[in-house]
Amino acid sequence: MTENSIDAVVLVGGKGTRLRPLTVSTPKPMLPTAGVPFLMHLLARIKAAGIEHVVLSTSFKAEVFEDYFGTGESLGLDIEYVVEDEALGTGGGIRNVYDRLRGDTTMVFNGDVLGGTDLTGILQAHEANNADVTLHLVQVGNPRAFGCVPTDATGRVLAFLEKTEDPPTNQINAGCYVFRRELIADIPAGRVVSVERETFPKLLEDGYAVYGYVDNAYWRDMGTPGDFVRGSSDLVRGIAPSPLLVGRTGESLVDESALVKDGTLLLGGTVIGRGTEVGAGCRLDDVVVFDGVTIEPGAVLEDSIIGHGVRIGANARIKNCVIGEGAHIGARCELQDGLRVWPGVKIPDNGIRFSSDA
């Protein structure tokens, strides 16, 4: 097996509902993360593993991907796009790109996973085991929150178990799979299929060689606001690796077109996007600030995502919130506890306190 005989398929068709309202206008894999659309970090890892042909399996806001990446030439990749008119789910999305596959081996990625796993290691294990399918598995602290995937001593997958109070293993599906290409043709076409709930259990039932590859590299599903903020700051601080940030990691990442006034503290892996202005005396700790944002003097922000074109008034305090595109938060307002402000909403000045459970 050479890298040229491997196709990468990236599933990017989901609606990203858990990250609303940011995903109302932008698909989750295109949200700015440590200065670039999230998907750029994954594509850079695919390229670093020597794979060049990438098929993006799209549905929701499909045009955004092609407009941004085009043929992929500038990234040294050959990118194709397949669009689902109706979302087909993770398994359906894989089946739908079958005609575009060129090699014998297909490496499928969830487009919202931030990871540091050695992709070459997964491919080598797949080959060494003569596997039909190899799944990347990660060990988590709280497996009760996930379906789990027990394996035997040789790494062969024994079952795909739904969430349970008493999981027999802490190994969960990490959202990266290697398939022998022909198996993809057997996934039912033209209807919704979940790869986790339908395809993998059926492959086990039919006796195929399904193996797990477990490692301890960095891994995070960027699906919720809390994980998105943490993943972004881990990239900035070099805790999560990305080929795009080698030699550029630190306590914060400020776009060169942004303006940050003196006396402002940027901490915890905070990112400041293009054309954003941050006034004097602000404190931002573990915050993702998108492009074209204005933050007036004295604002204190923590563990939050600030969407494109937002304006935040002087001395406002925002903790653990998501602020949608173009919203205005008045001076001295206090927002906290997972509050999500919808795009374009204007909250007047004067220190009104909002929280999601108020």
Ligand code: GTP
């Ligand atoms: P939530 O709505 O917040 O659960 O997010 P999501 O829609 O992205 O779903 P989920 O996180 O379960 O999806 C995992 C990966 O599969 C993501 O990269 C999605 O973009 C992708 N995905 C989910 N559903 C589909 C689909 O119907 N078609 C395709 N092509 N990709 C999908």
